Amino acid sequence: EPEVTQTPSHQVTQMGQEVILRCVPISNHLYFYWYRQILGQKVEFLVSFYNNEISEKSEIFDDQFSVERPDGSNFTLKIRSTKLEDSAMYFCASGEVANTGELFFGEGSRLTVL
Amino acid sequence: SQQGEEDPQALSIQEGENATMNCSYKTSINNLQWYRQNSGRGLVHLILIRSNEREKHSGRLRVTLDTSKKSSSLLITASRAADTASYFCATDTGRGNMLTFGGGTRLMVKP
Incomplete structure (x- = not known):
């Protein structure tokens, strides 16, 4: 069964460092998303992406964040200068329809x- | 308060019992979805109910939607220990390409 794959599964970084999280969505899907979940809290929407551009973003998704689909398969989330409060689980998602x-x-x- | 709030926050039952979780939301929706999350894992879609539907079944799952009360319930019948997980409702308001998740109900099913 097709699945969304994410790498790395765990990354530890120093405050101020850049981080890139990678995702391979399901191949025939057109809509891509990043969500995050701080430990023990709700799942929060960050950004949606369609047709090579951002279609929606939340207040969390400030200038420190960016997304890219550099080729036909990968979808990346970059955090330019990490802060302590960026510690969370980041989920990539994809969908066939909006x-x-x-x-x-x-x-x-x-x-x-850290 | 926020779009999509589950009730109760935590539920502990014995295997074989039914589990009912509720979700309330604030604004009108196109559809409401329920997801399951095992500890430390990704979310798995369970069921989607559209705004013009009142009830939907999938295996041991039954979802109801009351748009007049802006609420939904998820019933898991004949629960099993493997049903232990967190359950989230998520709403699509049709305004923006996104789902908004509630805080979740942590279900523990004791064998």
Whole structure:
């Protein structure tokens, strides 16, 4: 069964360092998302991406964050200068259709900022 | 308060019992979805109910939607220890390409 894959599964970084989280969405999906979940808290929307551009972003997704689809398969989230409060589980998701269908989530990348 | 709030926050039952989780939301929706998350894992889609539907079944899952009360419930019948997980509702308001998740219900099913 097709699945969304994320790497790395866990990354530890120093505050102020740049981090890139990678995702390979399901191949025939057109809509891509990043969500994050701080330990024990709710899943928060960060950004959605369609047709090579951001279609929606939340207040969390400030200038420190960027997304890119550098080739036909990868979808990346970059955090330019990490802060302690960026420590969370980051989930990539993809979907076939916008809004009206289910999302398929990866297993997540746990980011720990020291 | 926020779009999509689950109730209760935690639920502990014995295997074989039914588990009911509720979700309330604030604004109108196109659809409401339920997801499951095992500890430390990704979210898995369970069921989607559209705003013009009132009830939907999938195996041991039954979801209801009351748009007049802006609420939904997820019923898991004949629960198993393997159902132990967190369950989240997520709403699609049709405004923006995104789902908004609630805080989740942590379900523990004791064998």
